[in-house]
Amino acid sequence: MSTAENMVVERSKAAPPEVRSQKPAVDPASLNHSDLKSGEFWRDVFDVSTDEFLDHMWQMKNSLYGEKQLMKVLENVAPAKFLDDAARGFRLAPMMVRVTPYLLSLIDWNDPWNDPIRRQFIPLAEQLEMDHPMLSLDSLHEQKDAPVPGLTHRYNDKALFLPLNTCPVxxxxxTRSYAVGKETDTVEKVNLKINPKRWEEAYAYIQTRPELEDIVISGGDAYNLPAKHIRAIGEKLLSIPNIRRIRFATKGLAVMPMKILTDHEWFQAIADVEKMGRKMHKQVCIHTHFNHPVEITEISRQAMNKLYENGIMVRNQSVLQRGVNDDANIMALLVKRMGEINVHPYYVYQHDMVKGVEDLRTSLQEACDIEKAVRGITAGFNTPTFVVDAPQGGGKRDAHSYEHYNRETGISVYTAPSVKKDKLFYYYDPIHSLSEEMRENWKDPKKREEMHNDAKAQAQANI
Ligand code: SF4
Known part of the structure; x- marks a missing residue:
């Protein structure tokens, strides 16, 4: 036997190579973040062709505005008991209803009571809860922090510009029910209509404040700004030397993604402003608002592909809501699904203290628990930060960074040294999340004051 043949025999007698430990194969169901709803899923509610449904003009013309229009469509798809409950809900709501056909088609009409999209847009009298006694209409003090109408300057280097007061839904x-949408039986609105003359005041202010680098263009919703205004606002803000970053805020991608595909003029305006910013080494991006994984369909993927191919970055800001996404598995799926279509999950907000929607708020503890469960499921840069937008104008604080949190009374206390030094900011868990005894205590003004004073003293002791 040759030496080489000897070596082969020797090797075959040797112990088999050690098998490295491997992670067990994953359950294919755990990869469902990439299975997006496709086909003509709208046919049960709107019997129209794909071409019509994908046309943003058709979506806009057939959007349902106000109770009467909505009820007319729902009569054919929703149970009678549900319609009755919704009719009573509308009378108590601070926001006028407006929904797109796209959104309505995503609702499960076999069980609209528990559907996550229905919960966000259609109030049901039976599910409403009493407002928290500490609630106020502009809970974030956006108007108090506004040096000129429609411009909030709270953080040192960032301002919120509100050029309009309408949205596609x-x-x-x-949070901005104090200004957004038509007046309702329960709320008189601040006037922030499209008005280029009013905007001049905002530009003039921004020019006098060299510390301002970052402008959020919101509203209302940038989807409802005509293309010429997207261009005018974008070009004006980019031309201000101190401005380094602008973001157009729109919920559009979650409620009418087809606009990106078929409103060529609007898309081109955004793409051109982004290109202009890039040439000036300034950042232009879109901030959007997905709350539940079912809001992401194949149409969203196509819209995002078009934005991504054009170099337009999209970040997402979700709101944590009871019965919508207050479940670690749902939130994890939402985060992974956004990653799938190149939307960057930026923030999850603890629900603001907003009039008429106590049924949607969760306790702060739930936010902290869900954050813990979600962190680690994907890359850190694709993991949202859970924040509380501190009432009374404290700005966004990491949900876990409270100075004090009493889970019994539901009071949490934050500080915001770089926003408003030496001030304490209080957030209140919804009454429905507290014990029976605590619910009674909140009804008594004297006990309310005691709970408050105790939270203040505890927070001060911890600082
Ligand atoms: S789209 Fe944004 S601004 Fe408009 S109603 Fe919804 S949350 Fe408010």
């Missing part, structure tokens, strides 16, 4: 939980 109206969300029940809108």
């Amino acid at each position: 109206y969300c029940r939980f809108c």
Whole structure:
């Protein structure tokens, strides 16, 4: 036997190579973040062709505005008991209803009571809860921090510019219900209509404040700004030397993604402003608002592909809501699904203290628990930060960074040294999340004051 043949025999007698430990194969069901709803899923509610459904003009013309229009369509798809409950809900709501056909088609009409999209847009009287006694209409003090109408300057280097007061849909939980949408039986609105003359005041202010680098263009919703205004606002803000970053805020991708595909003029305006910013080494991006994984369909993927191919970055800001996404598995799926279509999950907000939507709020503890479960499922840069937008104008604080949190009374206390030094900011868990005894205590003004004073003293002791 040759030496080489000897070596072969020797090797075959040797112990088999050690098998490295491997992670067990994953359950294919755990990869469902990439299975997006496709086909003509709208046919049960709207019997129209794909071409019509994908046309943003058709979506806009057939959007349902106000109770009467909505009820007319729902009569054919929703149970009678549900319609009755919704009719009573509308009368108590601070926001006028407005929904797109796309959104309505995503609702499960066999069980609309528990559907996550229905919960966000259609109020049901039976599910409403009493407002928290500490709630106020502009809970974030956006108007108090506004040096000129429609411009909030709270953080040192960032301002919120509100050039309009309309949106393609109206969300029940809108923090800006003090201005957004039509007046309702329960709320008189601040006037922030499209008005280029009013905008001049905002530009003039921004020019006098060299510390301002970052402008959020919101509203209302940038989807409802005509293309010429997207260009005018974008070009004006980019031309201000101190401005380094602008973001157009729109819920559009979650409620009418087809606009990106078929409103060529609007898309081109955004793409051109982004290109202009890139040439000036300034950042232009879109901030959007997905709350539940079912809001992401193949149409969203196509819209995002078009934005991505054009170099337009999209970040997402979700709101944590009871019965919508207050479940670690749902939130994890939402985060992974956004990663799938190149939307960057940026923030999950603890629900603001908004009039008429206590049924949607969760306790702060739930936010902390869900954050813990979600962190680690994917890359850190694709993991959202859970924040509390501290009432009374404290700005966004990491949900876990409270100075004090009493889970019995539901009071949490935050500080915001770089926003408003030496001030304490209080957030209140919804009454429905507290014990029976605590619910009674909140009804008594004296006990309310005691709970408050105790939270203040505890927070001060911890600082
Ligand atoms: S789209 Fe935004 S601004 Fe408009 S109603 Fe919804 S949350 Fe409010």
